[in-house]
Amino acid sequence: MLLPPRVSHDQAEEIAAAHYGISVVAERLAAEHDDTFRLVTAGGPTRLLKIAQIPPGTLADAGASPLAASFQTAVLLHLARAAPALPVQRVISTLDGRPELHLDGHVVRMTSYLEGPVLGSRPASAALRRDIGGTLARLDQALRPFAHPGANRTHLWDLQNFHQLRPLLDQLPGQPADRDQRAALVSCLDRFEARVLPRLADPATRRQVIHTDFHGDNLLAAADRVTGVLDFGDSLAGPVAMDVGVAACYQFGAAAGTDPLIPALDVIAGYHAVDPLGPGDPALIGEFMLLRLAARIIVSQWNAAREPANRDYLLRRTPQATAHFAALRAIGRHAVADRIREALE
Structure with a gap:
C-alpha cells in the first residue's frame, strides 16, 4: 500500500x-x-x-x-x-x-485513545503542578532500566544539541524589533556551547530514556491530578534534568499575579518528592528551562516558514515563549538555580 x-x-x-x-x-x-x-x-x-x-x-x-x-x-x-x-x-x-x-x-x-480534558495552557492549581512533576518522576523511574538502540537519536527539540539551532536562527528573517531578542538567543547559544555542553559530558549527570515533551498539550488532567500522558514522539536518551526543566518551563508564569517562577518550582518540587534530584541538578534544570524557551522561539518560527499552511498551529505558543524567555532571563541564572535548591529543601 x-x-x-x-x-x-x-x-x-x-x-x-x-x-x-x-x-x-x-x-x-x-x-x-x-x-x-x-x-x-x-x-x-x-x-x-x-x-x-x-x-x-x-x-x-x-x-x-x-x-x-x-x-x-x-x-x-x-x-x-x-x-x-x-x-x-x-x-x-x-x-x-x-x-x-x-x-x-x-x-x-x-x-x-485516552479520553479526558487536555490541560493545554489553562491555569493549573499548585496541587496539579506538583502532580505533573510527580507523574513525570514516576514515568522516569519506570523508564530508567529501559534501553533501545533507537534511543540514541536526536531532533530539533533535543536540548543536548541546542547548538544545532544556530543555523536555523541565522535563516530567520530579521526585523528591527527582533534585534534584542536575536542577540539574547545568540547569547544563549554561546553559553550553551561554552558552559552547558561540557557539563552534559560529565559522568555525574544522570541520563536515561526521557519523554522530553511533558507540557500541557501532552497531558490530560482532571481536578488536581494528571489522568493521561500523551505523545512519546520526542523521547530519547538524555539527562533527567532536561526532562524536568522542559516540564517546569511550561508552567513558568502560569499563575497570574504571582511570582512567575513559583509554578515552575511546584513542578520541580513535585518531581523531587518522588524521585530525588542530585546536587548538580538545580543549576542544570534552570539552564534547560531557558534553553527550551529559546528553542520554542527558534524552531516554531523556522517550521512556520517551511510549512506556511500549518503556521497558526506551529506559532500558537510563540508569543508566550517570547514573554517567558525575557522574564526568565531577567530573574537570572544564579537566582533561578538558588530558588530551585530552596524548593527542594
Whole structure:
C-alpha cells in the first residue's frame, strides 16, 4: 500500500480495516509532523492512528527513521509491562500480531485513545503542578532500566544539541524589533556551547530514556491530578534534568499575579518528592528551562516558514515563549538555580 506525503482520511480508514480489522471514521488531529487520526468505531473503543512521515535529508527529521518510530512503540510496550498504573496509551497489535506496520517506508502505530480534558495552557492549581512533576518522576523511574538502540537519536527539540539551532536562527528573517531578542538567543547559544555542553559530558549527570515533551498539550488532567500522558514522539536518551526543566518551563508564569517562577518550582518540587534530584541538578534544570524557551522561539518560527499552511498551529505558543524567555532571563541564572535548591529543601 503506497502512502502519499499526507495520508488522507480514506487511507487511514483503509489501514484500520485491512490491518486491524476494524471499521472506523477517521478524524485528523493537529500534529507538528506526523499524520495523526482519532478513529471512531461503531460502538467500540476509540483508537489513535499515528503514521510517521520520514522525508529524507532534512535537519528537522534527523531523528525520524523506522528505528526511531520502532523505539516509540518499544517505549509504550515497556511501560505496559513495567508500570501498568501509569496513564499512557497502550499499543494495539495488528491482525497478525505486529505492534506496528512498515508500509512503503512509513511506520504506522495504533494505540488506545485516552479520553479526558487536555490541560493545554489553562491555569493549573499548585496541587496539579506538583502532580505533573510527580507523574513525570514516576514515568522516569519506570523508564530508567529501559534501553533501545533507537534511543540514541536526536531532533530539533533535543536540548543536548541546542547548538544545532544556530543555523536555523541565522535563516530567520530579521526585523528591527527582533534585534534584542536575536542577540539574547545568540547569547544563549554561546553559553550553551561554552558552559552547558561540557557539563552534559560529565559522568555525574544522570541520563536515561526521557519523554522530553511533558507540557500541557501532552497531558490530560482532571481536578488536581494528571489522568493521561500523551505523545512519546520526542523521547530519547538524555539527562533527567532536561526532562524536568522542559516540564517546569511550561508552567513558568502560569499563575497570574504571582511570582512567575513559583509554578515552575511546584513542578520541580513535585518531581523531587518522588524521585530525588542530585546536587548538580538545580543549576542544570534552570539552564534547560531557558534553553527550551529559546528553542520554542527558534524552531516554531523556522517550521512556520517551511510549512506556511500549518503556521497558526506551529506559532500558537510563540508569543508566550517570547514573554517567558525575557522574564526568565531577567530573574537570572544564579537566582533561578538558588530558588530551585530552596524548593527542594
